[in-house]
Amino acid sequence: MSNLWNKIQENPFSEEVPELLKDIKQATFSSTKPTNIKFGTSGWRGIIGDVFTLQNLKIAVQAIVEMMKTFTYLQETKLYDFQQVKTKGILIGRDTRFLGQDFSQAAAEVLAANGIKAYITDRPATTPDLSLTVVKGGFAGSINITPSHNPFEYSGIKFNPADGGTADPLLTNIIEEKAKEIMTNNQIATFSKEHSTLINSYSSLPVYVNTLFESKVVDLDFIKSNFDNDLITFIVDNVHGASYGYIEEILKPINILSLRNTPDVLFAGTKPEPSPINLKPLFKEMEKHHTPLKLGVILDPDGDRVRFMDGIEDLDMNYFGAIAFHYLVTNRKITGGIAKSVATSNLVNIIAKDLGLPIFETAVGFKNFRKHLKEGLVACAFEESDGITLKNHTLEKDGLIGTLLALEITLRTKKPLSAYLKMLQDKYGYFYPERFSTPIDESKKEELATKLNSYKIGDKIGSLNIKEIITVDGFKFIFEDQSWLMIRPSGTEPKVRIYVESRKKEDSQTLFQLAKSFIS
16 A cells, blocks of 8 residues: 555656556455554544555444443533434534545444434535534534644544544543454444435534634634735635635635645645645745735644744744734733643743733643633643634634634734734743654663653753753753753654754754753
């Protein structure tokens, strides 16, 4: 299977590609090769035709069904019994990847065979759309066929319970255990014609749009009243993913400039993530325009991640999250503190402390923000990997709401985002976050953890004194000048994630080398 995908990767525009995809489809539908279904920080993922096959998809969905029968799920979602799950039904969406529609139909058939109503979105849908629509439409949960920002040869499943948030380990652990049992005994409910009445098409986009106007988490009326094409160049890059048409529908009749806004199962040969290298088409288009203000965004295939550019600087979520939090609490007067992952920049920590607001620093993974969001404790929550959500919005990260908030901030302040950032940096200091991954032998992970665990407050790493140690996820060493390094062994790959943040740009490499010295 890898040989077929490698050929496509070598030349995604080759005339040979349709035949190669046909062979991959055949293998995907016929394979009975078992796998270990493991939910990471945001769902289960695998290469199509190898790990992610039709059979394994059905096993995963049947495992979700078995999990929804448990008292744990019913208690977590405040449902009375499994009959309520059947009646409320499950919403099924997909991004624009290869075989997405086929996988959606297969998932619906497994649900229907178990007596559960299944609603398939009538177009590719973003993860935040499904998350919001689950709550607004009163569904028992959602299944999204997406591996998020992974390369085009991958597919995946994200499951959201009835509150719309990312399923936490309490639920995904049950799914994994049930999947192992089903993988062994192959007890998947059998679909037949009489079950077809339980499968329906559903339009989630209007629900998402209407909910945004009702909730007013972003001031859409202000945006629409103050948008002027002579004042601002606003460009949305959808990277051929599911977010195409969303911003246009929300802001109509404003004429939106959009890039890569048609579905493409191969994403035109690119890795579809909001990375600096992927910003090149956006930057090239932005150079053609000469308005006083500019804002460009790039979303990932399921629309839950976003990165920004204002014609001056490229801003990732480390910076935009701090801008968003400061704007919400000082301009919009939204109450609450900040929730952030431990791997995210400490710029927002300094801001929150100055404003006397609480900081909730969690392990990596958006699911760890659920409690703080559900209890209304925070004005917003964000993580360094380009995910954000706002108070009274979805419990999922939402690249679309990040896009709209950035547009509101730009129009209201009449300044580019980089100018807002500079204002914060001039007041609170400069922070330079970086992240890397480096390979490590699985057998060395325990040795590494032991070594890191031996450090105490007051010890030195290189010439730097350790002021604070956070072990909520890996090891984060904070130094006296508020610079820090964090080492987090991956739970799913033979890799170590390294995060550093310096107070001077030239010190980033020094911190990185210090972190790397632990591994070598």
